Amino acid sequence: MNLFSRIFNNRQSLKECPRCLGKGDVDWDDIKRLDKELKWLPGSCAYCDGAGKVDSTIENKVAVDTTYLANNLSKKERKRIINQHPEAVERASQFETQIDEFIDQVYYLHLEANLNPGQIAHFFLISKERSESYEGEKQELIEYIERVILLKGSKSGS
Numbered sequence: 001m002n003l004f005s006r007i008f009n010n011r012q013s014l015k016e017c018p019r020c021l022g023k024g025d026v027d028w029d030d031i032k033r034l035d036k037e038l039k040w041l042p043g044s045c046a047y048c049d050g051a052g053k054v055d056s057t058i059e060n061k062v063a064v065d066t067t068y069l070a071n072n073l074s075k076k077e078r079k080r081i082i083n084q085h086p087e088a089v090e091r092a093s094q095f096e097t098q099i100d101e102f103i104d105q106v107y108y109l110h111l112e113a114n115l116n117p118g119q120i121a122h123f124f125l126i127s128k129e130r131s132e133s134y135e136g137e138k139q140e141l142i143e144y145i146e147r148v149i150l151l152k153g154s155k156s157g158s
Contacts, residue, residue, distance in 0.1 A: 025044055062081060068091065069092070
């Protein structure tokens with residue numbers, strides 16, 4: 001295949017990114033549409049790598065809402081996920097499980113142990129209590145915990 005036909009074929013196989021809807025960035029509307037409010041933050045789209053377009057075959061390889069495919073992955077790991085490398089797929093599965101378990105733990109501590117967001121944050125950060133970054137991390141975690149309580153509570157009808 002010559003250079004011109006490769007360029008032409010590559011252009012034809014590109015389509016609007018289904019995650020960011022061609023913007024190149026994922027915003028809260030995209031996150032809500034994909035039901036990832038507790039798993040993603042707005043930022044550059046990892047699905048299209050910020051380009052707004054993806055190869056038309058990517059959806060057959062990686063689900064649009066794959067939590068692990070986020071913008072904090074290295075280029076190498078992103079490529080492994082897209083190419084369905086077995087070890088990367090396993091890491092993605094473990095990552096999803098860990099996040100789900102963390103969210104469940106937070107909600108349990110709130111609902112069953114009757115802890116407030118500050119107490120829950122302290123529980124998870126107790127080993128970092130003496131670090132310089134403790135207060136900042138605690139405030140960030142409190143905000144996340146509040147989102148967990150609000151969103152899980154509204155979904156479960158509590």
